[in-house]
Amino acid sequence: MNTQLITFFILAIIAIAAALGMLFSRSAVYSALFLVLNFGSVAVFYILLNAPFIAMAQVSVYAGAIMVLFLFVIMLLGTELLPPTNALPWQRPLAIFLGVILFVESGYLLFIHNAATGDVPQPIQAFGSPQAVGQALFSSYLLPFEVTSVLLLIAMVGAIVLAVKERK
Amino acid sequence: MVPVTDYVALSAILFIIGALGVLIRRNPLVIFMSIELMLNAANLVFVAFTRVYNMLAGQIFVFFVMTVSAAEVAVGLALIVTIFRTKHSINIDEMNSLKG
Numbered sequence: 215m216n217t218q219l220i221t222f223f224i225l226a227i228i229a230i231a232a233a234l235g236m237l238f239s240r241s242a243v244y245s246a247l248f249l250v251l252n253f254g255s256v257a258v259f260y261i262l263l264n265a266p267f268i269a270m271a272q273v274s275v276y277a278g279a280i281m282v283l284f285l286f287v288i289m290l291l292g293t294e295l296l297p298p299t300n301a302l303p304w305q306r307p308l309a310i311f312l313g314v315i316l317f318v319e320s321g322y323l324l325f326i327h328n329a330a331t332g333d334v335p336q337p338i339q340a341f342g343s344p345q346a347v348g349q350a351l352f353s354s355y356l357l358p359f360e361v362t363s364v365l366l367l368i369a370m371v372g373a374i375v376l377a378v379k380e381r382k
Numbered sequence: 383m384v385p386v387t388d389y390v391a392l393s394a395i396l397f398i399i400g401a402l403g404v405l406i407r408r409n410p411l412v413i414f415m416s417i418e419l420m421l422n423a424a425n426l427v428f429v430a431f432t433r434v435y436n437m438l439a440g441q442i443f444v445f446f447v448m449t450v451s452a453a454e455v456a457v458g459l460a461l462i463v464t465i466f467r468t469k470h471s472i473n474i475d476e477m478n479s480l481k482g
Contacts, residue, residue, distance in 0.1 A: 216383070218383065218384055219383075219384055222384045222388060226388075226392045229392065229396065230392070230395055230396070230399070233395075233396050233399040233400070233419060234399060236399075236403065236412075236415060236416075236419065237399055237402060237403050237406070237407070237416075242409050242411050242412055245411075245412050245415055246411075246415065249415050249418065249419065252396075252419065252422070253422065256422055256425075256426055259389075259426060259429075260426075260429055262384075263389075263429045263430055263432070263433045264433055265429050265432070265433075265441050265444075267441070268425075268429060268441050268444050268445065271445065271448055272425075272448070275448050275452060276418070276422070276448070276451075279452065280418065280451070280452060280455050283455060283456070283459060284411060284414070284415065284455075284459070287411065287459045287462065287463060288411055290463070291462075291463070291466050291472060293409065293411070293466070293471075293472050296408060296409050296472075296473050297473075301475040302475070305405065305406075306406055308405075309402055309405030309406050310402070310406075312401075312405070313398050313401060313402045313405070316398050316401065317394075317395075317398050320391070320394040320398070321391075321394075324387055324390055324391050324394070325387070325391075328387075329390075330386055330387050330390045331385075331386070331387065332385070332386045332434045333383045333384070333385055333386065333434070334383065334384045334385070334386055334389070334430065334433050334434055335383070335433070335434075341433075341436065341438075342432070342433075342438065342441055346438060347438065347441055347442065347445070350438050350439075350442055351442060351445070355442050358446060362446060362449045362450075365449065365450065365453055366449060366452070366453055368453075369452075369453030369454075369456045369457050370456065372456075372457045372460070373456040373457055373459075373460040374460075376457070376460035376461060376463075376464050377460040377463055377464065379467075
């Protein structure tokens with residue numbers, strides 16, 4: 215057991231526990247906070263995988279902007295706790311059954327079929343640095359990058375149109 | 383050295399938890415969070431394989447996935463606010479106006 219493997223397993227346990235906490239929390243606010251913890255541990259994974267730019271984007275975009283938006287809406291609507299309803303009572307057992315099938319399937323593919331092999335090499339300094347990502351983004355991926363900005367503009371206009379109250 | 387299988391397995395577990403969240407939970411906000419969790423699990427695999435094969439394209443793709451999910455959250459939350467305004471509830475079981 216080397217240090218990298220121990221770090222990986224500790225972080226993996228934190229990430230999975232946070233995801234399970236999100237799934238089983240009664241209150242939506244707790245779910246959101248558990249998800250922030252999960253995003254934080256995934257950001258540390260990105261740093262271990264030599265992707266500091268993606269890690270910082272993860273912290274600022276996901277854990278920062280998106281989750282703050284979620285918490286705002288949860289508290290604005292005041293719907294932390296919803297009363298349980300009895301519509302579709304068979305859905306929960308069926309969902310757990312399908313989840314177990316998916317789990318067994320992925321376990322079979324990964325550990326018996328060996329679908330993904332290879333080792334994650336030791337970190338190198340230059341790979342995945344913000345400089346390298348920026349260079350790739352503004353040379354080979356310039357057109358998709360510009361299309362992304364149009365997409366964000368459309369999303370912004372759409373959100374404003376949907377959220378604004380109609381005047382009579 | 384961490385074998386890449388471990389990263390894929392972790393991502394698969396996170397993805398399954400997200401899928402279960404979509405299927406089990408009745409609060410549309412939590413369903414949205416589960417979708418974010420699934421997108422995040424896919425991103426993790428992208429970055430892991432980027433490192434294994436030493437190609438930067440995976441990280442660029444993760445950047446685009448983040449942008450699309452940010453756009454999706456902005457529009458989705460606006461939709462949820464609009465639904466709450468008309469129905470005064472966001473319980474997913476009560477959104478059955480289109481039922482015949």
